[in-house]
Amino acid sequence: MSFSLQLADAVRRVGNPLCVGLDPRWESLPQLIRATYADGTLQGIAKAYEAFCIKVIQIVARRVAVVKPQAAFFEACGPDGFVALQNVLRAAKSYGLLTILDSKRGDIASTATAYAEAAFTGPQFEGRTLPVWGADSLTVNPYLGEDAVQPFLDTAKKSKKGVFILVRTSNLGSGLFQNLVSEGKPLYRHVAEAVARWNESTRNESGWGDVGAVIGATHPAELAELRSLLPHSWFLVPGFGAQGGTAEDVKPAFLKGGLGAVINSSRGITFPFPPEEPQWEKAIQNALEQTIAQLRSVAGN
Amino acid sequence: MSFSLQLADAVRRVGNPLCVGLDPRWESLPQLIRATYADGTLQGIAKAYEAFCIKVIQIVARRVAVVKPQAAFFEACGPDGFVALQNVLRAAKSYGLLTILDSKRGDIASTATAYAEAAFTGPQFEGRTLPVWGADSLTVNPYLGEDAVQPFLDTAKKSKKGVFILVRTSNLGSGLFQNLVSEGKPLYRHVAEAVARWNESTRNESGWGDVGAVIGATHPAELAELRSLLPHSWFLVPGFGAQGGTAEDVKPAFLKGGLGAVINSSRGITFPFPPEEPQWEKAIQNALEQTIAQLRSVAGN
Structure with a gap:
């Protein structure tokens, strides 16, 4: 089943459009996790990131459709960080979640193919396919x-x-x-029109296509404008919560039935506590339920 | 010493502007290397990439100023590929080469900081700095x-x-x-003007700044136009050789003394042989000398 159909099914099943962003930061991790893994190496930090993210995945698994690991924080731990990223993506799959690998890749020709194969299929070597990230979707820079x-x-x-x-x-x-x-339209609109074109050939029986758009919660007017330009694309909407976008701001992103957009919250869900908080899992659960309620009230799921 | 000064010194020392791109591809590697490392795993492939790139580094070390590993091909091998990338970058440094990490990164706020720290300093954890890539420079997407x-x-x-x-x-x-x-200028020119502004505050006693521009060899007219707009920035010029750019095409990229631009060649230097060629090191040496001679004739070193 294609990505867009899986996403529609999953959002319908959980009844809310929340995407949980996994952006591990050492200084924000629970003290209890830091103390367990800190050994002064990048490997220790990477293991702490992995343990924390997998805990978050377990907490959110039955309540949301999709999680979005941010590759930069894993890259900051070097090769060990990428082992952690791989394990986090695998854990998300094993808990039935869809994944958006947020690495904003972009390059030309066979170089772009190398990134894309790493994200999705794994590269083919000597006729065998060797999986790398196994993500369900990827963010891409169009420049x-x-x-x-x-x-x-x-x-x-x-x-x-x-x-x-x-x-x-x-x-x-x-x-x-x-x-x-340019030509009477801002650059982002030129990009959006290209997205509409690229998406067209991927549309499936439900009407959705697999080429979506990243549009910030901090731009409600553009969300409305682009919603009508891209009726068959899923939107990934970052910038909700910590970055200032409100539930009211993201309302224009939705089509009927609360479909068509996933709203990402990272820090708001994963770090709603000071590091010394021993009940941090409970704090995540509370933040999760509050955010889901907020988003449901505007999404119309 | 700042990057731009180091680059000027190194280009002056070797007397040519060639940058050797390290884009390992399994199907192009010498049969002899493939046979040594192939074990059906990504780790085997990553080790073959590492061995091949380090051999290339040894061949080109005294003849060129700078090498440019392409992160995508290493990412295609997963975490083991990043171990290889790390070892390749370290080997380049140990042979006295400057490095451009070509990963075209771009993201916002603390996420961008995570990428930048990984590239340059390594992140700070608990007051210690833990090195990751240790690159001398990085390609960045401005979108x-x-x-x-x-x-x-x-x-x-x-x-x-x-x-x-x-x-x-x-x-x-x-x-x-x-x-x-837009406003009478193409988007790339708007970006170039931002580069000029960003570069200004980094200029050192020699006049160079540390914010350079990527401008393809396939656009000679734009190379000339942007050379006069950005007299204090180094250009990284891809697209020479396999992608169609000629020595004559890259001529406008240079300032006097053959400074101001490094011209990247990847496949043209590293894969000028069929995989079954046993004398592949010799083939690289020959391609290297030919390319250096070609570029010298137009650069004015």
Whole structure:
């Protein structure tokens, strides 16, 4: 079953659009986990990240459809961090969650294929496929243009996986280039129109396609504008919570039945406690339920 | 000493602007190396990549200033690939080469900091710095805007490292967004003007700054245009050789004395032989000398 269909099924099943972002940061981890793994090496830190993220996965598994590990924090631990990332992605799958690997990859030709195969299928060597990340979907940067995005689209299509193209990012300064107006339309709209085109050939019987768009919660007007331009694409909406986007802000992202968008919250769910809090799992559960209730009230699930 | 000064010194010393791209591909590796390491695992492939790249480093070490490992091919081998990448970067340093880590990273806020610290300094944990890639410079994607690029600039500045911002990429379809005209100028020119601004505060006594630009050899007219706009930035010029850029095409990239640009060749240097060639090291040496001679004739070193 293709990614977009799986995502629609999963969001329908859990009845809410929350995506839990897994952005482990050493200084925010529970003191109890730090004390267990800290040994002054990157390997110790990577193991702490893995243990923490898998605990979060266990807490959220039956309540949400999808989790989004942020590759940068794992890369910060070097090769051991990537072992942790691999184990976190595997754990998410084993708990029945869909995964968005947030690594914002982008490059040309066979280089893009290498990234895409790593994300989805694993590369083919001597006729065998060797899995790497096994993600269900990947975030992709469009700056290099269509022929650079194509290998991601092709590899995703072959393996029934999804991509989320960066359209309008959630950061305060995202407009510097994304808002430049050309031919009467801002750059992000040109990118969105390309997403619409790329998505078209991936549409399945339910109407959804597997080429989605990243659009920040901090831009409610653009969410509404792009929702009507991209009626068949899933949106990944970052910037909710810690970055300032509210539940009301993300309302325009949804189509009927609360489908069409997943709203990411990272720190708001995973770090709603000071590191010394012994009841941190309970704090995560509470934050999770509050956020789900908030999002349900606007999504219409 | 800052990156741009080190690069100027190194290019002056070797007397040519060649950058050797390390893009290992299983199907192109010498049969002899494949046979030694192939064991049907990603680890075996990663070890073959490492052995091959370190051999290339040994061959080119005294003849060129800089090498550029492409992160995607290492990522394709999963965590073991990143061990190989780490060893390749260390080997390059130990042979006195400067390194450009080509991973085209880009993200916001603390996420960008995580990537930048991984590239340059290693992250700080409990007051200790734990090295990760130890690269001298990094390629960065500008689509997310100034506040997203800033953590890369800040971390580079603190550690005297360099960044190369993607301005005009070498692929055929790079114009889709990069050529969109806004306020009378194409997008890539807006990005170049931001590069000029970002570079200004990093300029050292020699006049160079540590914020460079990636501009493809396949766009000679833009190389000339951007050379005059960015007189204090180093250019990283991909697309020479296998991608179609000629020595004549890259001529406009140079300032006097053959400084100001490094011209990357990957396949042209590292894979000028069929896999079954037993004398593949000799073939690399020959390709290296031919390419150096070609580039010297236009660079004016």
